[in-house]
Each structure stands twice: as structure tokens, then as C-alpha cells.
Amino acid sequence: MKATYKYLFSALSLLLFMGLVSCDKDFEEVNRNPNSPETVSSSLLLPNIIRNTADEIIGKGWGIGNVVMQYTAKIQFTNEDRYNWGPEGNPYSVFYNTLRDVNNMVLISGELGENNYVGAALVMKSLMYAFMTDAYGDLPYSEAIGAKEGINYPRFDRQDVIYDGILADLERANQLLGSSSEGIEGDILFQGDVMKWRKLANSLRLRALMRLSDREDPSAAMQAIVSNPGQFPLFENNADNAALQYLQDVPNQHYLYTTRSGSFDEYRLSTTIEGYLKDMEDPRLFAYFQPTNDSGAGLIGGPEDYAGVPNGLADENAYGYSPSGDPNKGGSNFISRVGLLFSCLTCSEFASPVGFQTILMGYPELQFILAEAREKGYISVGDAGTYYENGMRASFDYYEERLRVANLNVLADAVQPSPVYFSQDQVIYEGSQEEKLRKIGTQKWLALFFNGLEGWFDWRRTGIPEIQPGPAAFIDSVPVRFMYPSSIQALNRDNYDDAIGVQGADRITTRVWWDVE
DSSP: OOHHHHHHHHHHHHHHHHHHHHHTTTTHHHHHTTTSSOOOOOHHHHHHHHHHHHHHHHIIIIIHHHHTTHHHHHSSSTTTGGGOOOOOOOOOOHEEEEEEEEHHHHHHHHTTTTHHHHHHHHHHHHHHHHHHHHSSSEOTTTTOOOOGGGGGEEEEEEEEHHHHHHHHHHHHHHHHTTSHHHHHHHTTTTTTTHHHHHHHHHHHHHHHHHHHHTSOOOOHHHHHHOOOOTSSSOOOOOGOOOEEOOOOSSTSOOTTTSSOOOHHHEEEBBHHHHHHHHTTTTTTTHHOOEEEETTTTOOOOGGGGGGOOOOOOOOOHHTOTTTHHHHHHHHGGGBBBOOOOEEEEETTTTTTTSOOEEEOOOOOHHHHHHHHHHHSEEEOOSOHHHHHHHHHHHHHHHHHHHHTTTOOOHHHHOOSOOOGGGGGGTSOSOOOHHHHHHHHHHHHHTTTTTEEEEEEHHHHHHHHSSOOOOOTTTSOOOOOOOOOOHHHHHHHHHHHHHHHHHOOSTTTTOOTTOOOO
């Protein structure tokens, strides 16, 4: 009996050993989940990269950019309008998470020789880093996205180093795009048009060079770009705009379409932009805002049917504000909402899921950059006045086209200016250089309405137009940066301390490197 048990035990042991050898031999293959791939193609990564970037930029535009640049003012929960800003978690968290996909896209397509994908990834990387560094200042850059290499506590790079990297990546992107033959599938921004990616890369280079112009002379680099359009193509019209087009169906409608009406209604026409638009009889008033409910004007009225609220009021004063000064005519019915082009579904029967676009950079902005560059002598190509007028006309044309897409034809018919608009004293390209630059800056500000934080970034460089804190503001100056997220202090404290030791206190009043006082 003992011999039998011994035989059985030996046989079972042998079978178990053979099974273990067999399992170990094919272990990786057997335990690989075919429904959960370890790597994916760039065509699957790119849509998410574009959408995350656009959503974060437009979200910041709605919540902070429009308010701090006094396109809109808040009538409820006015902390943003009063500069009661704490540590800002995004775009920091969203963009660094998205940059992991960008890095994977560069590695995957780089190994496959898919230069078009690598070029598009570098453009998106540059766009995100520029947005972040303009918002926060110094950031993890050279050591960011390095966890796989054991870098869990990345050091912060100075802003000038970050911008050197941005400009180098954009130049490399221009070289790579079009140097391979693969189509850019998953491209929800340009639908695979490689030339438009190149135009965006070079237009972003001009934006970056102008941003740094108070620190570094941009003349040689700008001139090299504008004098060689064959090698460095730029936006040529509104059709080249880097503008994310939304779709009819969930979840692809525009950013505000599915928001609550109460959230949409917190933001109203600011008296600051109201003054500029009405003084110049600028018909973008009809695109940017709606007549007050009290006016009874419907979709469109005369300028007198639009009324704003000052920025920076305390909650109790903002909600009941009376534009006329009559205490019996105060409150939300007497203040203009943001325009129908941007409206949420529950806010109006005329809301469109597809009329509004998120603009990452557009042709009007480029023309104003060129106008300023020509006026200051950074470039010798073209005429400053022509660039300036091109920028204005392109802005009007853009809103006419978008309003027609949204089936708001009565507004589209009204949004083009009269011929005398361009000859009035506040607009015509005449006067001293200071006066001309002020006109360029003012029109650029008007054209950058609801364009992320770009209006704020540019205002910090130019000071145009004049923006003053409201009466209930927590500080006596307009904020010039975001505070770092609280999580950075907790998780990367030593490098955080080093960064603020160089840049300055982590406050919204501390200027970033390029922002020369």
C-alpha cells in the first residue's frame, strides 16, 4: 500500500511540475488581455489629446479669462471677479495627464517613422506648455513625465528654458510635418490636413516670440518666418483657424451647450467691453451678448437694449445691480446675457450645439501679431495698417459665418460693420506709434473674446486696454498668474520651494519671467 501511495505521489508531482513548466513557458501570452492593449496607436491617442486641451482652455476662458479681462462680469458667486483666487489645480493636472499621451504618441510614432503624428504631438505639447507657463510661470519641463525613468519629483525649469523648448519643438514640428506619407487619422482639429498643422506650428511660434519680446528681441526669428512662407507657412484666412468644431450628438456638443442655465446666467455683459463696443458702434455686440429681458427686443435690438454690470461687485450688489440707477429696475432681467452663439440648451430655444468653436489660435490673432511686429520694426514684410485691418475684418467675418452655422441669420446679417467703422477716430490706423499700438491692442482684445486665457496673457504684456479692479476686489491690482496647485506643495515640496525661491512668492500678484513691469 505504501508503495502504491508513493507511486501516486510521484506521478502527481511529475504532472504538477510539467504543468508549471508549461504555464511558465507561455505565462506572458496566457495572461495578456486582448481587450486591454498595453500600447495603442497614435490615431487613438490624438483625439483625446485635442479634446482635453480644448476643453481645458475653453473652460478656463469661461470661468476666469472672460471675467479677468472684463468681457463678462459675474452677478452671483463673484469670487473670481473679485480676485479671491486660491491655488489653481487646472490646467496643471489635466495638461500633465494629457502630456503622458503626447509623450507616448511621440515614442510610438517615432519608432514607426510616422513623422506627421510626431509633428502634431509636438504642436499640442507646445500649446499646452505655453498655456501652463503663461498661467503659472516656472514649471516641471525637462524632468516632467519621467515617472517611468524613476523621476517622481521633477524639478521646475525657468520660464525662459521652457520657452526655448517650446520654440524648438514648434520648429521641429514644422520640419517633420509632411516629411512622411501617413495620414493623420483621429485628427478632430484639422481632419488630417498636414499643411494646417504646419501653419499652426509657425503661427504659434510668432505668438510665442511676441510674448517674449519685452525680454528677448524677436526680430531675427520673426523675420525669418514671415520672409519665407514656403518653408514656414502661416494662417492665410479663417479657414486655417485652429478651431475645434463640435458635433450634434452627445458628448460632442460645444462646451456650454449642456451646462445648467443657472451656471450660464451667472456671467453677464461687463460694462468695460460694453463701453468699447457701443462707443465704436461695433456690431460684435450682437454676437457676444443678448438684449436684456426687460427690453423685450428678442433676438436682437438696438445698442440701448444691451446693458452691462461692473466687474468686481460684492454678491449682494452684483445680483441686484441696476444699469439705470433705478432701484426698481435692478437684477438679472435688466442685464445682458452672453450671446446666443454660446448659449446652453436649457437657456434658449435658439441654442445650437455646433455654432460655437474652441479656438486654439486663429487668423485674426495672427494678423494683429503681424501688425504689432511690423509697427515695432520686428519684421519688414507687409504693411502694419493692412495687417491691422485684416485682423478686424477677419473677426467680423468669423462671427458672421459662425452665426449662420448656428441658424442665427438675423444676427449674422447685423454683425458686419458699416463702412464708416474703419474710418472713425478710435479705429483708423493713424496717429503716433503709441496710438497705433493702442488701437492694435484694443482690436486684438475685442477679437480675443472667449478665447481661453489669451486675452489675459496678452494684456499682461501690453496693458491694453485699461483694466481696473472692481470696488469689492480682494487685491488692488489685476492678477498676473495662477497659484500652483495645493497638491504640488504636498507631493513635491522641495522643488516647489526652490521654484518660488527663484520666481517669487506663490501669489497671484507675482509676475512671471516674461512679464516685465
